Amino acid sequence: MDIRSAAEKIIALKNADMALRNRLIQSKQLHKGYNKEMEALHIKNVDQLNEIIESIGFPSMEKVGKEANEAAWLIIQHAISKPEFMRKCLTMMGKQVKQTLEERRQMAYLMDRIAVFEGKPQLYGTQFDWDEKGLLHPSPHDGLERVNKRRKSIGFNSLEEQTDLMRNQVKNENQIPPSDFELRKKEIESWKKQVGWIKQKN
Structure with a gap:
């Protein structure tokens, strides 16, 4: 091709x-x-x-x-x-010799998404989810100060500013929080095992 x-x-x-x-x-x-x-x-x-x-x-x-x-x-x-x-x-993105700022930002998003699915803290605060009260928050990360420092290094806004933007986006898209938070959490864990994010014990 x-x-x-x-x-x-x-x-x-x-x-x-x-x-x-x-x-x-x-x-x-x-x-x-x-x-x-x-x-x-x-x-x-x-x-x-x-x-x-x-x-x-x-x-x-x-x-x-x-x-x-x-x-x-x-x-x-x-x-x-x-x-x-x-x-x-x-891994392939990390091996690129010539990487633009935009590609570094793409890596940040991908690193965070993988970390969240693996149950690890994200580094750039790019991933969001609902909490048990139905409010959108950044998924767990390794500390606001560290996250904002990394975000600034690649030209992102602060995590606080991004949180406001994300909440407005889900509102504009008519997205609503899950009606049963605990059930949704169980369903996600089951799906993660099914597709391989979580290794199932023999």
């Missing part, structure tokens, strides 16, 4: 993802659990992106351009049913 065809394919995969997401937002179905149709599309996109990576290597900004690189990152962020793929991509 040549680079131009790969870039066009990656962008098309991202567009399909966003079209489905927008449809689920309009029907108020986006965050009623992990929508099965969305999960199936995410897995399909991962399989196709992985084939592209096997053919051309990691789709860095230098290689495929800004639009296709950002599209690939979105697909990777949404590959939550494929832990090993996400970890592989993070």
Whole structure:
């Protein structure tokens, strides 16, 4: 596969993802659990992106351009049913010789997402979730001062400012907190074991 065809394919995969997401937002179905149709599309996109990576290597900004690189990152962020793929991509991103500021930010998001799914504290405060009172908060991190220092180093706003922005975003998208917090927590833990984020004991 040549680079131009790969870039066009990656962008098309991202567009399909966003079209489905927008449809689920309009029907108020986006965050009623992990929508099965969305999960199936995410897995399909991962399989196709992985084939592209096997053919051309990691789709860095230098290689495929800004639009296709950002599209690939979105697909990777949404590959939550494929832990090993996400970890592989993070390793490949870390090995890039020429890395733009935007690619460093992409790595921050991916590092945090993997950490949260692994039950570890995030480093940049990019991941958010509902608490038992129905309020959106950053997922557990290693301390506000440390997080804000790292965020500043790559040009992010403060975690306090980002929290306000995220709360406004979920409001604008008609996202609502889970009606049963404890049930949702159990369902997430079960799903994490099923897809491999948590190793099941023999």
